[in-house]
Amino acid sequence: MLAERLGDDLRDLWTDEDTVEYQVDGARAHDVLATLRDDEDLAYFMLADAAAVDYGPGAHFEVVYHLFSWKHPGWLRIRARVDRDDPRIASITDLWEGAMFHEREMYDMMGIVFEGNRDLRRIYMSPDYRSFPQRRDFVLPDDAADSPAAGVNPLERPETWDLTRFRDAPGVTFPPSSERADAPGEAVEAGETMASKSRPR
């Protein structure tokens, strides 16, 4: 049934005892989900989960949607691939309003930009935070000298600060850096730590 309706978009069928899994292109994810929700025979009316997975530097991101329908026995998992250097995907908040917090969390933790989401800001971290802590290259501090995390400052990863390339994304209005009153990314001087800079004054 799924393959009939969405033959070209769905790839790589994979199943386990109660899950059916397909992969789609990131650019087609929104349309596929809209069809899955609106088609009467499919009727995946509920978004059970939306999560982002990082496959590490040099690889890609994945946004994983889990859907539920009364008419089908298993959970449906849709894995949408997102480019890691330019992580953008269409927002599904127009299909499910409740995807808002999911997408805000994915943006906060992974830095994936959801185009068309009108409230894409940080949800757990503070607004002046500039890193994406659940990426694979954001390593937790570790005392062991041979660990990849030895000597890492766990609070911020400066190379992920620059968000200006997302300035043109619809629904995301990043202020120009000159207007930013409290912009730590640009204003950090040598020797000054992020913690002292981001404290409210």
Add this chain to the structure above:
Amino acid sequence: MTKIDPDITIPDPIDLDRAEEERLRAAAGLTPVRTPGGEYAGFEQVGIPDRPPQTEREREIYTLDEGEMLVNMGPQHPSTHGVMRLVVKVRGEIIVDIDPVLGYLHRGIEKLCENATYTTVLTYVDPMDYLSTMHNEHAPAIAFEKLYGVKAPPRAEYIRALVVELNRIFSHGLMMGFLALDMGGLTPILYAFINRDEIVDMLSSISGQRMLFNFFRVGGVNFDTNDEFLSRLGTWRGRVLKNIEMNERMITDNEIFRARTINMGTLTGQQAIGLGVTGPNLRASGVPFDVRKAKPYSIYNELEFDVITQQGGDSYSRYLQRIAEIKQSIHLIDQIIDKMPHGPVQAQVPGIIRPRPGRAYGAVESPRGLYSVYAISDGGPNPYRFRMRDPSFISLQALPKLMPGRLVADTMAVMASLDPVMGGVDK
């Protein structure tokens, strides 16, 4: 912003009714009050450093019309059920808009779990939703068992279902108490805690801990039932219905309680599905979605029960739904004890497991709704990615939709009826 001519004096707009105010402004050649994108003056008012808004929605909520102001509710408000801040835009006593600000309890549990072994993950997820600890462990246990390809023995599954239903009963019982507490009734919460303590003591006699049980293992549970547990269970079972009914009699027909919950915070089924609301809140809106029935896990397809729904969708229906589910859980516990088989409670699983690379999704019905875990294994001893979908985090989105036009005092009443737990919201 329009420059106001200093020669023209306009009376304080709050003292005038809206039409008169508009007439005066028109006569003075000024723009109408409700211009989109009025004066942007929000951040200073709620005590955070001034900065430009980042999104349309942020601009919307921090832009004030005349007569409106922003108030912080929390983060240390006594009835926010944890540490959460609500930025409330009010016009007098009427709520115009709400913006929940989260993250005060954020511990990064998902990231921590990526650096922990599979067995250790089951201890990290405990303090998430600290009122439904057993459910928190159940979903990862299901997902990891799928990944590792091991099945828990039947007796372990029955013990799991038993402790999970006990946990649901005290969680729902506390919700009844907190709902009354947030409307000013102190007594029900005391009785709710007495009932909770009986169950928590019972669970501590089987698991060894009182709040963060750490009872589930990959491939079973930690301990078999013991005499103390069974004796406490029997004593509790003998008087639980009487206790619940006493609590119910105290609240259900209370005039103040009814006045403040009936037709308050009404969610339609369609709205609730769109917002991702699940669990008792969704069933109180008439949608019969219960993971125990829809995608049966553990032993729930061997038990007889129906999905209970209410039709109202308001705070009162959500309260009635909890009571009905408590009674249903007691019914389930009776069946579980009748059918419980003998046998081992743990499969043979090593302490550090290395599942084959793969993905697994485990979902359970927690007292707050669909709690699910998506785990990815890369063949190592730690999960490559560990994702938890916490129901109270998603259900919280309903609050800003329900409150506009209501009184400030009702915010906490409606929020308590949605029953979020901040440990789960902030992960």
